[in-house]
Amino acid sequence: MSRMLRRYLEAQADQVEAVLVAHRTPGRITGGTIGPRLIRFCLDPAPQTRLSAVRSLAEDLAVALKVPSLRIDRTHEGIILEFPNPEPRPVTLVSLWPEVAPLPPNTALLGLTDDGAPLLARLSSPEVAHILVAGTTGSGKTALLRTMAVSLALANRPEDLRLFCLDPKGRAFRGLTGAPHLARPPVVAVPEAIEALQSLLRLMELRDQKGESHPRIVVFIDEVADLVLQGDGRAAPGRNQQPTSIETLLTRLAQRGREAGIHLVAATQRPSAAVLSGVLRANFPLRLVGKVVSAEDARVAAGRAQTDAHLLSGRGDFLAVGGSAAPIRFQVAYIGEQEAQQQLAA
Ligand SMILES: Nc1ncnc2c1ncn2[C@@H]1O[C@H](COP(=O)(O)OP(=O)(O)O)[C@@H](O)[C@H]1O
Ligand SMILES: [Mg+2]
Structure with missing residues (x-):
C-alpha cells in the first residue's frame, strides 16, 4: 500500500x-x-x-x-x-486466467469479487442455468457477455460447447470472430433471430425426447429488450406451429432449456415488466446487475429490494444476485475485442 x-x-x-x-x-x-x-x-x-x-x-x-x-x-x-479505490488496479481476463485455469466444463469466468476471489458461473447448475445481465448504458454489459463467451470458448472444445449470438446492434460479438465455437455468425436481423430461436426450440424438444444435453449450447443475446420490441408482430409468415414472438420463444427456452443443455445469457438496459414479462424474468435464476439509474430500476433488475445497484460505479462494477444468498459484488474481468480475437486464435 x-x-x-x-x-x-x-x-x-x-x-x-x-x-x-x-x-x-x-x-x-x-x-x-x-x-x-x-x-x-x-x-x-x-x-x-x-x-x-x-x-x-x-x-x-x-x-x-x-x-x-x-x-x-x-x-x-x-x-x-x-x-x-482511489488507486484502482485493472481486473482483466488475461491476468486472472492463470489463477482459474483449467476452468471446469460449462463454466464462465465473471470477474473478481471484493474479497479477491475469482467469480465463476457454472451453467449446468440449476442455480445458474440462464443469466440475465442488466444495467444502464456504459455499465459494462456487453463487455461482461464477451468475458463469459471468451472464457467458455477458451475452456471448452467446440465439440462440447457451441455459442449462438443474437445482437440487434450488430457490434457486440466482434471479439468472437473466428472462434470455432460459433454455430453461425452473430444474428442481427429480427426474422433471422426468430428463425434461429425456433430451430433451438425444435432442438430442445428433440433433445428432451432423447434425454440428451450434449453439446451444450449457450445463446448470448445483447440488448434483448430491443430484440423483443423490434420483434413484436414481425412474425415469420407461413412457418410451422411454432411461436413467432421472440418473447414466447425465449420464455420456452428459459423454462425447459437447461435439461436439454441450452442456456440463455441475455443483457438488457431495460429489464422492466413492460418489455420483459415477469414469467420470462423469473426463469433467469442468476442476475448480474451493473449500475442502474434508480433504486426502482435496481429492484426490477435484481428481482429484489435493497441491493443498492443504483450506487454501483459502472464500467464493470456488478452484483451477482441469485437464490436467497446475499448479493456478491464483483469487478468484471475485462477483455477487449482485439485481445479476445487474439486469445481465441492462439
Ligand atoms: N470490466 C470493465 N473494466 C474496465 N472498463 C470497462 C469494463 N466494462 C466496460 N468498460 C468500459 O465501459 C465502456 C462501456 O462498456 P459496455 O460493455 O459497452 O457497456 P454497456 O454494454 O453496458 O453499454 C467500454 O467501452 C469500456 O471502456
Ligand atoms: Mg452494450
Whole structure:
C-alpha cells in the first residue's frame, strides 16, 4: 500500500466516524479490505446504532468522503461501507486466467469479487442455468457477455460447447470472430433471430425426447429488450406451429432449456415488466446487475429490494444476485475485442 493510500484511508475512517457521531449513530471503523476497485470499511456500530439509520446516511457519507458513490451492506462481518479505490488496479481476463485455469466444463469466468476471489458461473447448475445481465448504458454489459463467451470458448472444445449470438446492434460479438465455437455468425436481423430461436426450440424438444444435453449450447443475446420490441408482430409468415414472438420463444427456452443443455445469457438496459414479462424474468435464476439509474430500476433488475445497484460505479462494477444468498459484488474481468480475437486464435 502506498503511503498516500494509507493516509487517505486513515482520514476517510476518521471522516466516517465523525459523520456518524454528528448524526447520533456512533460506530467505529475496525478494519477493512483494499480490493482492486473498492475500499471496504468494516463498521462496528455502537449498541444503540441501527443499521437502517446508517443506511440512510449513505449520501451524507459520500459527500463527507468526497467519493462518487458509497454503498452500505450488511454481511456476517457486520456493517460494510464500500467506496471506490482511489488507486484502482485493472481486473482483466488475461491476468486472472492463470489463477482459474483449467476452468471446469460449462463454466464462465465473471470477474473478481471484493474479497479477491475469482467469480465463476457454472451453467449446468440449476442455480445458474440462464443469466440475465442488466444495467444502464456504459455499465459494462456487453463487455461482461464477451468475458463469459471468451472464457467458455477458451475452456471448452467446440465439440462440447457451441455459442449462438443474437445482437440487434450488430457490434457486440466482434471479439468472437473466428472462434470455432460459433454455430453461425452473430444474428442481427429480427426474422433471422426468430428463425434461429425456433430451430433451438425444435432442438430442445428433440433433445428432451432423447434425454440428451450434449453439446451444450449457450445463446448470448445483447440488448434483448430491443430484440423483443423490434420483434413484436414481425412474425415469420407461413412457418410451422411454432411461436413467432421472440418473447414466447425465449420464455420456452428459459423454462425447459437447461435439461436439454441450452442456456440463455441475455443483457438488457431495460429489464422492466413492460418489455420483459415477469414469467420470462423469473426463469433467469442468476442476475448480474451493473449500475442502474434508480433504486426502482435496481429492484426490477435484481428481482429484489435493497441491493443498492443504483450506487454501483459502472464500467464493470456488478452484483451477482441469485437464490436467497446475499448479493456478491464483483469487478468484471475485462477483455477487449482485439485481445479476445487474439486469445481465441492462439
Ligand atoms: N470490466 C470493465 N473494466 C474496465 N472498463 C470497462 C469494463 N466494462 C466496460 N468498460 C468500459 O465501459 C465502456 C462501456 O462498456 P459496455 O460493455 O459497452 O457497456 P454497456 O454494454 O453496458 O453499454 C467500454 O467501452 C469500456 O471502456
Ligand atoms: Mg452494450
